[in-house]
Amino acid sequence: MNEWLWFAAGLLLLLAPCGWVAVRGGLMEKQVAVEMAAALTCLILVALAEGFHRSIYADLALVFALMSFVSTLVTLRFLERWV
Amino acid sequence: MVAALWKTVLIDGLLVAAGVVCALSVLGLVAMPNLMDRLHFLGPVTSVAAPLVAGAVVARESLSHAGIMAVLVAVALLALNPIVTQATARADRVRRLGDWRARPDEKVRTP
Helix, strand or coil: CCHHHHHHHHHHHHHHHHHHHHHHCCHHHHHHHHHHHHHHHHHHHHHHHHHHCCCHHHHHHHHHHHHHHHHHHHHHHHHHHCC | CHHHHHHHHHHHHHHHHHHHHHHHHHHHHHHCCCHHHHHHCHHHHHHHHHHHHHHHHHHHHCCCHHHHHHHHHHHHHHHHHHHHHHHHHHHHHHHHHCCCCCCCCCCCCCC
8 A cells, every 4th residue: 555545545545525416405406516526537537547557547637637527517507407 | 865855845735734624624614504615615726726736746747647636626626617617606696686787886995
C-alpha cells in the first residue's frame, strides 16, 4: 500500500457523502452530487494508475472525464425540458 | 538521496493538500442549504485538487505518458467544470421559474 492507494482510498470514502446527498436531496441536488462524484472518480482513477503502475487507468480517467461531461449536459437538457 | 527524499515529501504534500481540498469540498456539498451554494463547491475539486494531483504525478513521472495523461485529465476537469456548473444553474432556474432569463421584476446588476 503506497501513498497513491491511500489517497485513492480516502477519495473513495468521500464518495459516500455524495451518495447520501444523491439519495436524500431533490432532483437537482442529486445531479450536483453526481457531478461531484464524477470529478472525484477521475482523481481516484489517476491515483490508482500511479498506485498500481498501470497507465491504462489514466486513459480511463480522461475518457471518463469527457464522457461524464457529455452525459451531464444531456441529463441537464432533459431535466430542463421534460421532467 | 536527499533529492529523492525531497521528491517524496513534495509528492506526499501535494496529495495531502488535494485530499484536504476534496474533503472540504464534499463537506460543503453536504452542509450547504440550497443548490446554488452547493454548486460552488464543485469548483475547488476541479480547479485546485486536480492540478495538485497532476503536479504530484508529474513530480513522480515527469512528462512521460503517465504525466501527460494526468495533465490532460486536470486540464479537462478545469476547462469543463465551469460549463457544467453554468448548465446546472441554468437548468435549475428553468425548472423553478420557466426561463433562465431575468424577469422584469428582478433587479439585474450591470457592471
